[in-house]
Amino acid sequence: MRIEDYALLGDTQTAALVGKDGSIDWACFPRFDSGACFAALIGTRDNGRWRIAPEEPVRAVRRRYRPGTFILETEMETDSGVCRLIDFMPVRGHAPDIVRIVEGVRGTVAMKSDLVVRFDTGRVVPWVRRHHEALVAIAGPDALCVRGDIEMHGENLATVGEFELKPAERRAVVMTWFPSNEGLPKAVDPFQALRETDQWWTGWSGQLAYDGPYRDIVARSLMVLKALTYQPTGAIVAAPTTSLPEWPGSVRNWDYRYCWLRDATLTLYALMQGGYRHEARAWREWLLRAAAGDPADLQIMYGVAGERRLPEFEAPWLAGYESSKPVHIGNAAHQQLQLDVYGELIEALYESRRFDIPPDRWAWALEKALLDSLEGKWRQPDEGIWEIRSERRHFTHSKVMAWVAFDRAIKTAQHISMDGPIDKWKRIRDEIHAEVCARGFDSARNTFTQSYGRPELDASLLMIPLVGFLRCDDPRVAGTVKAIESELLKDGFLLRYKTDPQHSPDGLPPGEGVFLPCSFWLADTYVQLGRRAEAERLFERLCGLANDLGLLSEEYDPAARRLLGNFPQAFTHLALVNTAFNLSGHPSSAAQQRKDGHGAAAPEGR
Secondary structure: OOHHHEEEEEOOOOEEEEEOOOEEEEEEOOOOOOOEEEOHHHOOHHHOEEEEEEOOOOOEEEEEEOOOOOOEEEEEEOOOEEEEEEEEOOOOOOOOEEEEEEEEEEEOEEEEEEEEOOHHHHOEOOEEEEEOOEEEEEEOOEEEEEEEOOOOEEEOOEEEEEEEEOOOOEEEEEEEEEEOOOOOOOOOOHHHHHHHHHHHHHHHHOOOOOOOOOHHHHHHHHHHHHHOEEOOOOEEOOOOOEOOOOOOOOOOOOEOOOEEHHHHHHHHHHHHHOOOHHHHHHHHHHHHHHOOOOHHHOOOEEOOOOOOOOOOEEOOOOOOHHHOOOOEEOOHHHHOOOOHHHHHHHHHHHHHHHOOOOOOHHHHHHHHHHHHHHHOOOOOOEOOOOOOOOOOEOEHHHHHHHHHHHHHHHHHHHHOOOOOOHHHHHHHHHHHHHHHHHHOEEOOOOEEOOEOOOOOOOHHHHHHHHOOOOOOOOHHHHHHHHHHHHHHEEOOEEOOOOOOOOOOOOOOOOOOOEEHHHHHHHHHHHHHOOOHHHHHHHHHHHHOOOOOOOOOOOEEEOOOOEEEOOOOOHHHHHHHHHHHHHHOOOOOHHHHOOOOOOOOOOOOOO
16 A cells, blocks of 8 residues: 555554554554564565455445544445444553454445564564463563454464454454563453543644644644654654655665654644643653753654664565665664754754743753753764765754754843853854855855755755744845755655755665655745745645645655655654644744844744
């Protein structure tokens, strides 16, 4: 199936993906970054899946989430009748569960459940046995128990069950993960869990502080961001999957099941705009724990509990999504230097105070320590926002965001009377600004460039007006936007940069889709430039790329009309939320403070 054929299930600690065919092809237990017990998404059926579907051909599929929830209802129509599959993950108690309820709607439908468990991301075949009322699969540290009213039996290293559904007949099955050294977890009442899950999600989504014209897609996007939040710590993962390719058949496949400081801080901003303050406080506490220690050792990403070591290795036993290999587990980019994260992090803390999150002296102490470290680093080349895996460069966007770090610290100290060396920070801020304008700008072409002394462009240059580095009416901004439109637009959407060997900085084979977050940034830029009609058209086209459930990945192939990359993607959904707020006329601090300093002080279009 295509990536857009999948739906997200989540319990705010891990996630699963279920396809239109009724197959759960991806699920990691007990955390987002744990090994998967179903890995058919990036392999085959033999790498694990759980499909419940009619035995005869399905003629039509209709699906939806129950309003305000992640409870998925999938109707499958055959020549014999119609059945409805209800899938959800109860918000976590002690152990993670997947609940599947199947109902007869019309006619009599012959059904089959095909359960293939493979622990360690599709590699380990478990020992399956019956224990009282449950089927139990065990291998190493992992165990699953399956309880319900579908009779199952072993068959060719799988567990299968056949049954018939008549109108109004219901059957339910609950699968629960538990540590193999512990006893069976308490049984879950599937119908009580359905009611409680519905109440929890509708209660959360009902708090949305947005009444603009895009309420439905904004609400769904914020729910995605909540589903990608690891509740025990407040960390926010970039996506729940690994190695869904940026181009089918390519090597551009990475593990996104970790907490990038960049993505998390921008997600935080989107949640705060939506009125969700609790998540902001939880994330700040996670940050203080994760970044504790020497500020010079700040990483660009961490595990969901704040782990620093995220070793990357290849999984040769997996065929890859549409043969996109290698499949990666872990992410070596955690060792990179990316100067922009300092700006995004300090900006998020600045914004949290604007959204009435009380100042915290430990958070401010961390900010000052990070600025001390950045003072000695901002002149260095880095790997940049796109995490290149070749030689470091002086990326213009990285320097701009270093400027943001000092700018927001100055404003914090001034506005809420925090102590700090403001005069020194102002000198550094002005020095960065002068260097970027001198070395990152091509006066002959009237455009900023991706890196110093090179001609390539980069969609991240749109951040120059969006973070207030220059005013939107500056002719250098207009020239940069015009150049980006000329060189990076593809079928109306933006590439982040050109990936052909002549222009690409990343050292990888060419080919990737248009980058959806950058396309939302272009819409934000149009708003600032007064090109509102263009912004609205682009925003609505971007929203139209979402699947039938309102979910988006990182990239899109306009020719094949399909989503690409890990799914669903926090970066894309947070960009959607913030563009919706910009278009709806909600006041932002950037608009309020454009008169300050060099320009805006907050992230319009974030």
